[in-house]
Amino acid sequence: MGLGSNQRTSQRTSQRPGGTPGNGWTGIGELADEFGLTPRTIRFYEDKGLLTPARENNQRVYSHRDRVRLGLICRGKRLGFTLTEIKEFLKLYEADDNRIEQMRFLLHHGRERIAALESQWRDVEETLHDLRDLVAAAEEYVRRVTRP
Template sequence: MPDTASLSIAESRTYTISELAREFGITPRALRFYEDKDMLHPARDGMTRVYSHRDRARVTIIVRMKRLGLPLADIREILDLYGLGDNQRAQKRKTLEKFRKQVQEFEDQREDIEVALVELRKGIEWLEQDLSNVGPTSDDAENVAAYDAVARKQLDEA
């Protein structure tokens, strides 16, 4: 059974914008942006933002879901379902729906990437073959001769 005294101490800890930004590898500007999008609700001490344990948990969710490629609108929708008092059932269902959708999008993108890679490899093969059939241009021959002259000079001086 967890120690409730230590839980309340951890839950009562506050964070500055700099601390959260550093911890999550994001900028303070990103945190202010999430606040503007109504995803975070830090308290204020004068002009200073004071982030709670709950805000930190929300930043954790935001950062993780962004890494998974979810749009901010979807993340906000999931965050908004947290406080319904249904043991997070609605939030978990919505997250499952969004994750399934994201998996499908990634699979579609992977198919598109595979097709593009095949086409690019064909293009590379054709270009390499075509260039070898054409042979060197007069510019190529001049560049080779100039390089050869510089290399011979350096060898002679050594």
């Protein structure tokens, strides 16, 4: 169940900017395939200020740094953070050399998230109990009625 590296055998014949893939640059389509996203999604992240790829001939060109950032975005999303939180986190990722502020941020919001998830966990568990009881009662009812 790891979302770490989902290479989807992307064999795009990427053209345009000066060179071929493997020379360090990446187009939006490739990147989308790599991470299992749509180009629209990646542009959306850029709109929201989570990514700022370079341009060559008016097309987005993604560096290694960009790819790392997108990986962090996916990881954050998987852990249930909002894009806004992830943006804050990435801001620190830019500016914070020794990562200390970034870790503090992570601690704060991570603990919040954990509390929320624990609460959600309890809710789901309780709902599940109630629902199982309800369905069991319905089964009982149907059994009684269909076989008198």
